[in-house]
Amino acid sequence: MLYITGTPIGNLDDMSYRAIKTLEEADAILCEDTRITRKLTTHFNIDTPLKSYHDFNKEEATESIIEDIKHGKTYALVTDAGMPVISDPGFELVSRMQDEKLPYAVIPAASAFTMALVASGIASYEFTYFGFLPKSASKQREKLSEIMHHKYTSVLYESPHRMKTLMTEINKIDSGRIVSVSREITKKFEQHVRGTADEILSQLDNGIPLKGEFVVVIDSYEEEQSTFTGTPKEHVTELVEEGMRPKDAIKLVAELRGLKKQEVYNEFHK
Secondary structure, eight states: OEEEEOBOSSOGGGOOHHHHHHHHHSSEEEESOHHHHHHHHHHTTOOOOEEEOOTTTHHHHHHHHHHHHHTTOOEEEOOSSBSTTTTSSOHHHHHHHHHTTOOEEEEOOOOHHHHHHHHHOSOOSSEEEEEEOOSSHHHHHHHHHHHHTOSSEEEEEEOGGGHHHHHHHHHHHOTTOEEEEEESTTSTTOEEEEEEHHHHHHHBTTTBOSOSOEEEEEOOOOGGGOOOOSOHHHHHHHHHHHTOOHHHHHHHHHHHHTOOHHHHHHHHTO
16 A cells, blocks of 8 residues: 655644554655755654655655565655655656556645635636756746736745746746745744835845745736737747747737637748
8 A cells, every 4th residue: 555645735733543543553654865864753752664755766765665565565656745756756656556456545724825825815616737947047047028018817836946937037027927825834933925026026035035945926917907919920029038939929919819820820920
């Protein structure tokens, strides 16, 4: 059996009885960083052995785990904080469990992005979770341009040392877009701040300390509020300058203006 076991994202009081019991009864706990998980198990007097399962060993470890489970072992998969698999290794193991028709279950816990979304005051009927943006500047701009023209609320993670860069780029694209930033969720200095992109940028360091992991919630792109004074070619060029790939910009402009994609393509390449 495999138990995909959620753990607290900061406040250990959020650990569920079911999660504690699961970790106690498993033959081993699969964890991203044994040092971090050891703090959790020590706090709850859990003496179950810990076994590393991370991006660098997951391929080899997955097959070994599958064989152990076939022979009757029970594993609990955890991450450093929150729900395993989300922006962390694990989906490969779940996929293999499905392939082998082996039993598994999910033990729920909080996830930072859902809590930040709930606390944002931004519409949550439909949203897209983007995880962490690419590390390279060009790919980050490309992805951010896509997000800033997304028709649903967007949620992403960012580290403190890259927050100013992120908010600067958002501000360049649409300084009036409503954004919410959350940090230190469930911890002593939990903070949620909502405002326009330029307001949030001005508060970084001055009111919003650059400490702790950040969750950023971005309001959707309002097509009906957009005014298209230039030509489709100029519109595509503007999006490409923001970082969007030409083919994605052409597709978006065609959708926004009610044109055929081929029409926009032909004009852009004149």
